[in-house]
Amino acid sequence: LAKTTQPISMDSYEGQEVNITCSHNNIATNDYITWYQQFPSQGPRFIIQGYKTKVTNEVASLFIPADRKSSTLSLPRVSLSDTAVYYCLVGDNTGGFKTIFGAGTRLFVKA
Amino acid sequence: DTAVSQTPKYLVTQMGNDKSIKCEQNLGHDTMYWYKQDSKKFLKIMFSYNNKELIINETVPNRFSPKSPDKAHLNLHINSLELGDSAVYFCASSAVGTGGAGGSYEQYFGPGTRLTVT
Numbered sequence: 001l002a003k004t005t006q007p008i009s010m011d012s013y014e015g016q017e018v019n020i021t022c023s024h025n026n027i028a029t030n031d032y033i034t035w036y037q038q039f040p041s042q043g044p045r046f047i048i049q050g051y052k053t054k055v056t057n058e059v060a061s062l063f064i065p066a067d068r069k070s071s072t073l074s075l076p077r078v079s080l081s082d083t084a085v086y087y088c089l090v091g092d093n094t095g096g097f098k099t100i101f102g103a104g105t106r107l108f109v110k111a
Numbered sequence: 112d113t114a115v116s117q118t119p120k121y122l123v124t125q126m127g128n129d130k131s132i133k134c135e136q137n138l139g140h141d142t143m144y145w146y147k148q149d150s151k152k153f154l155k156i157m158f159s160y161n162n163k164e165l166i167i168n169e170t171v172p173n174r175f176s177p178k179s180p181d182k183a184h185l186n187l188h189i190n191s192l193e194l195g196d197s198a199v200y201f202c203a204s205s206a207v208g209t210g211g212a213g214g215s216y217e218q219y220f221g222p223g224t225r226l227t228v229t
Contacts, residue, residue, distance in 0.1 A: 034217065036218075040221070041223070042220075042222060043115075043201045043220025043221055043222055044154070044218075044220050044225055045220065046217030046218065049217060050202070051223070063151065085152065087154070099154070099177075100156070101146075101154035101156075102150075103152070103153060104152070
């Protein structure tokens with residue numbers, strides 16, 4: 001199973017773009033890259049998933065280079081409510097997702 | 112409507128007791144999971160069920176047993192509770208992926224059950 005490495009914490013200010021990079025050097029051919037967000041006292045919430053290149057939805061963008069050994073979650077114009085822990089996961093999706101959550105990145109958004 | 116629900120939200124009990132946590136999903140998903148989040152906030156998968164079959168069984172003590180009466184429910188039974196079992200337990204569900212490109216396999220998590228063993 002591919003392991004992931006993320007920064008432990010990041011600080012930002014409201015209105016800024018935040019980029020969180022995740023390293024996954026041992027990613028396998030069938031693995032997808034998924035990001036989750038977790039607020040205190042809540043379960044994680046899916047943000048975005050991708051396989052290669054760039055994926056964008058209404059919440060975030062995910063940039064994946066050609067070698068797929070890393071990925072970057074981009075949050076445009078963060079607000080105070082984006083303060084949360086962000087988890088990067090890699091794994092295949094056949095027959096159920098064998099998920100390993102790392103320690104995540106704690107993002108603090110300041111006013 | 113709540114997609115994934117868990118009961119109870121809080122559970123305080125003494126060592127040695129047996130307890131259960133219930134989970135229900137109304138998303139029509141094929142796979143359900145149980146996770147444990149410890150005090151350091153690490154999330155660890157414990158079990159997953161696909162169409163009533165256990166497909167992932169991590170190295171958890173056999174005091175923990177998942178029971179799925181149907182596709183929409185996955186309950187967690189814990190026997191002989193220990194202090195180290197204190198944690199937040201999350202239930203989740205997802206559609207089964209088909210591999211390869213395309214498809215959506217995100218997991219939907221419940222609100223969690225905070226278990227405190229005294």
